[in-house]
Amino acid sequence: MIARDRNWLLIFAVCVALAIVYPLFADGYKLTVIRDALIFGLFAASLDFFWGRTGILCFGHAAFFGIGGYIMALITLNDAIPFGSLLGIAGAVTGAAFVAAIIGYFLFFGGIRGSYFTIVTLAMGVICQQAAVSWSSVTGGDSGLIGIPPIAFDLGGLHVDLSQDLPSYIFVAAIAAVVVLALWSISRGRWGMVLTAIQDNEVRAAALGHNAPLRLLVTFVLSAAIAGLAGALYVCMAGLVAPDLSGLLLSTEVIVWVAVGGRGTLLGPVLGAIFIQRAQQTISSFNPSLWPLLLGCVFVVIVFVLPDGILSIYARVKSLFKGRRRAR
Amino acid sequence: MSDVLLKAENVGIRFGGLQALEALNLTVHDKELCCIIGPNGAGKSTFLNVLTGTLRPTSGSVRFLGHDIAGLPLHRIARLGIARKFQIPSIFPSLSVEDNLKVARWGVPSPVRPVGELMELVALTDRAATLAGELAHGQKQWLEIGMALAIEPRLLLLDEPTAGMTPQETLATAEMLLRLKGEFSIVAVEHDIRFVRALNCETLVLHQGRRLRSGPFHEIETDEMVRDVYLGRR
Numbered sequence: 181m182i183a184r185d186r187n188w189l190l191i192f193a194v195c196v197a198l199a200i201v202y203p204l205f206a207d208g209y210k211l212t213v214i215r216d217a218l219i220f221g222l223f224a225a226s227l228d229f230f231w232g233r234t235g236i237l238c239f240g241h242a243a244f245f246g247i248g249g250y251i252m253a254l255i256t257l258n259d260a261i262p263f264g265s266l267l268g269i270a271g272a273v274t275g276a277a278f279v280a281a282i283i284g285y286f287l288f289f290g291g292i293r294g295s296y297f298t299i300v301t302l303a304m305g306v307i308c309q310q311a312a313v314s315w316s317s318v319t320g321g322d323s324g325l326i327g328i329p330p331i332a333f334d335l336g337g338l339h340v341d342l343s344q345d346l347p348s349y350i351f352v353a354a355i356a357a358v359v360v361l362a363l364w365s366i367s368r369g370r371w372g373m374v375l376t377a378i379q380d381n382e383v384r385a386a387a388l389g390h391n392a393p394l395r396l397l398v399t400f401v402l403s404a405a406i407a408g409l410a411g412a413l414y415v416c417m418a419g420l421v422a423p424d425l426s427g428l429l430l431s432t433e434v435i436v437w438v439a440v441g442g443r444g445t446l447l448g449p450v451l452g453a454i455f456i457q458r459a460q461q462t463i464s465s466f467n468p469s470l471w472p473l474l475l476g477c478v479f480v481v482i483v484f485v486l487p488d489g490i491l492s493i494y495a496r497v498k499s500l501f502k503g504r505r506r507a508r
Numbered sequence: 509m510s511d512v513l514l515k516a517e518n519v520g521i522r523f524g525g526l527q528a529l530e531a532l533n534l535t536v537h538d539k540e541l542c543c544i545i546g547p548n549g550a551g552k553s554t555f556l557n558v559l560t561g562t563l564r565p566t567s568g569s570v571r572f573l574g575h576d577i578a579g580l581p582l583h584r585i586a587r588l589g590i591a592r593k594f595q596i597p598s599i600f601p602s603l604s605v606e607d608n609l610k611v612a613r614w615g616v617p618s619p620v621r622p623v624g625e626l627m628e629l630v631a632l633t634d635r636a637a638t639l640a641g642e643l644a645h646g647q648k649q650w651l652e653i654g655m656a657l658a659i660e661p662r663l664l665l666l667d668e669p670t671a672g673m674t675p676q677e678t679l680a681t682a683e684m685l686l687r688l689k690g691e692f693s694i695v696a697v698e699h700d701i702r703f704v705r706a707l708n709c710e711t712l713v714l715h716q717g718r719r720l721r722s723g724p725f726h727e728i729e730t731d732e733m734v735r736d737v738y739l740g741r742r
Binding site: 376380384390 | 586608614
């Protein structure tokens with residue numbers, strides 16, 4: 181195992197340990213704050229899996245978050261559908277993946293890359309948000325849908341009810357940990373290495389027999405499916421879904437979380453999302469109008485000082501100590 | 509030699525008002541080594557692009573093992589057994605030498621040569637962990653040849669494989685290809701006459717998009733017209 185992988189696993193283990201002990205020190209409100217931040221962290225990891233591995237920026241990723249949220253809401257709000265929570269999650273994941281597959285097919289096989297891809301996905305996000313506003317008979321229009329029940333299901337004799345703070349926190353934290361670990365395993369294996377190769381030189385990769393558009397499409401679909409899962413979890417925890425959840429603002433925020441946390445690290449974007457969410461809540465409690473200004477400044481400073489994100493602090497400190505030891 | 513691998517018949521290509529290639533024929537047999545030479549602008553790289561299916565000819569046809577390959581996606585052409593080395597070193601700079609070769613092997617369903625053997629073939633064993641982007645120019649060229657070999661080609665097409673190499677590296681590349689001769693077919697487009705002389709194989713000379721001469725290199729080298737147009741007189 182190379183040093184970079186060891187470092188990642190070490191940081192991951194520390195994060196999991198912190199997540200385990202956190203409920204011992206936090207009250208119900210703080211638990212829900214971190215739970216919601218973890219959901220956004222999962223969403224950020226989904227974008228990072230695509231953007232970080234392929235170098236192609238999706239500027240409308242909130243569309244998949246919103247699609248997942250709306251499908252979850254529509255299924256769980258319909259009393260006639262049995263196993264609403266489980267079917268809702270399955271539907272959210274499948275629905276987001278399906279939309280990504282349709283859009284991705286035409287973009288990747290049509291040779292759309294780089295900034296053109298970014299612009300098309302930006303338009304996709306705007307269309308999704310507008311559809312959520314205009315299709316009011318289904319989506320509830322501007323005000324969205326409310327009264328979405330918390331996740332509850334029976335699975336093989338196990339009764340899961342996430343209406344309480346602690347169980348919902350544990351459920352979300354466990355899903356986030358498993359998904360991030362799974363994405364990391366995919367990224368560092370054969371699939372991830374071929375994606376890096378495609379990012380470096382797509383023509384070369386294709387001339388070696390790799391079906392680059394198909395690989396990009398599968399990665400995009402998987403990324404969208406996880407964004408859909410995050411959206412489904414969020415609406416059940418918040419109890420409502422609104423057009424903003426698929427909008428441009430959230431699509432921009434998730435890019436900031438990934439950039440601040442460290443693109444291509446998977447864990448960094450989760451930490452970036454938690455860090456920024458917490459900072460937003462703390463600062464907004466003093467002065468609500470100060471937050472956007474501060475966020476902009478923090479973003480610029482981090483891009484200049486830590487271009488690889490806050491997760492790179494560990495590696496920098498480690499190399500600093502190594503340098504000092506060598507100097508002695 | 510009766511096994512025809514690649515057959516280009518009456519190939520012509522026109523870009524607007526420019527007739528870049530005209531009535532070109534080339535037959536490559538199994539395990540044959542041949543070169544395409546010619547002055548700048550003769551149409552060598554264009555012809556190679558047609559041979560690899562990247563460019564569709566305006567007239568004529570290119571068939572590989574009986575398949576019309578014009579316009580096929582690159583990955584399908586590779587899986588048919590055509591490997592290509594591009595004129596500008598085309599590697600994965602952010603991956604190590606070893607990982608470049610691994611990725612290359614994964615491009616085909618059943619690669620045969622292990623990565624270690626590939627690195628040995630292209631003399632990069634001691635640079636296995638080096639990032640490909642940090643290699644010297646000549647080593648990048650060799651790495652790309654190694655990557656092309658990794659997909660177990662039936663036909664290897666090399667576009668100026670020695671461009672930017674030192675004379676020693678050029679000769680080492682020629683020796684490498686001569687060692688590989690007989691394992692699969694090789695077509696090299698080249699500008700460096702020392703390299704072509706070292707290979708001493710069937711050679712097609714292009715001039716202004718047309719065939720000027722073709723035959724064994726030792727005959728081509730002494731041909732009056734080739735010397736006038738391309739090689740020059742000493």
